[in-house]
Amino acid sequence: MIFKYTVIISIVALVLGFLSQRSRMCFIGGLRDWALIGEKSLLSGLISFALTVWILTSVFYSFELIDTSVPEIGEPVGNIMSSFIGQESIAAEEKASLVVFLGSADNDAIISVRFIIFTFIGGIVMGIAGLAANGCVLRQHVLLGQGQMDSLFFIIGMIIMDIIFYLFLYKIFSIVY
Amino acid sequence: MKIRVSPIAWGIIAGSILVLTEVFFDFSPPSAYVLCLSCHLRDLINTLVSENSGTYFPVSNIANYALMLTSPLFIVGSLIASILGGEFKIIKAAKPFRMLIYGATFMLTGILFFGCPGRFFLRAGYGDIYGIAGAAGVIAGIFAVTKIYKQLSTR
Numbered sequence: 001m002i003f004k005y006t007v008i009i010s011i012v013a014l015v016l017g018f019l020s021q022r023s024r025m026c027f028i029g030g031l032r033d034w035a036l037i038g039e040k041s042l043l044s045g046l047i048s049f050a051l052t053v054w055i056l057t058s059v060f061y062s063f064e065l066i067d068t069s070v071p072e073i074g075e076p077v078g079n080i081m082s083s084f085i086g087q088e089s090i091a092a093e094e095k096a097s098l099v100v101f102l103g104s105a106d107n108d109a110i111i112s113v114r115f116i117i118f119t120f121i122g123g124i125v126m127g128i129a130g131l132a133a134n135g136c137v138l139r140q141h142v143l144l145g146q147g148q149m150d151s152l153f154f155i156i157g158m159i160i161m162d163i164i165f166y167l168f169l170y171k172i173f174s175i176v177y
Numbered sequence: 178m179k180i181r182v183s184p185i186a187w188g189i190i191a192g193s194i195l196v197l198t199e200v201f202f203d204f205s206p207p208s209a210y211v212l213c214l215s216c217h218l219r220d221l222i223n224t225l226v227s228e229n230s231g232t233y234f235p236v237s238n239i240a241n242y243a244l245m246l247t248s249p250l251f252i253v254g255s256l257i258a259s260i261l262g263g264e265f266k267i268i269k270a271a272k273p274f275r276m277l278i279y280g281a282t283f284m285l286t287g288i289l290f291f292g293c294p295g296r297f298f299l300r301a302g303y304g305d306i307y308g309i310a311g312a313a314g315v316i317a318g319i320f321a322v323t324k325i326y327k328q329l330s331t332r
Contacts (some may be wrong), residue, residue, distance in 0.1 A: 123314020
């Protein structure tokens, strides 16, 4: 089982790494070029990507081949976060204060308005950091593959932050959930 | 061997690969997780740390069943493409400290909000409200900064 998933994700990564280098695709670069100089080439890649995913998932949803609950719903109170705070699940009262319940009774979809707002703010921060670094994380990986050593430091920064976060910062930032 | 791939073609191919991989190879949970370079790098590092030290670092569900080699193999894929295309050239780092900070910022937001910009757009395509919020935030951030930049440059 471990071997199967590792092989799948490795092949996907190799193929997408190859294609991303050949297409110069960058999510932040596409939006930046459009906003700054009206260039739509990379933006068209972003739009075609989102549209393809939307159409395919709509088809697969209708055949129930994808879990019909909205992906990631409940994640703020799900596995990753419960690992952060060292408990199985957030207490019911706290959960009720955090979230707005939507949908039918058989649908346990939970929308956290607070998390939506924080995600929006996080997106803004990510956009600004990506602009400053001259490309999103996908582009930084491609640039490192091309020999750009600045991108190596970008990825080292990511690794350092990952370790610092799980050692020291997770309790501070748990407020976003 | 120079293969040109247009951004539109990239979007269609990548979008298809990501959705079809999840559907036909059951690559979940979480959903929309076949590509996220921030999250997969986190999973890889956390798996290595947990395996090699006494400290447990959490990973996503699927990372319990797979070693998420996405980040290194993405670089290898890009390396192969750049060598074949004659574009590989080592360029010394011009601003290493700043790039460390940008990378750290990216990872912090990536860990907190479960995604890089690519995954935000992937999740938005899946209809995930958080993905839409994240993608809207990325767009808003970029437009705000470019607007400020334009105004400053025309003064």
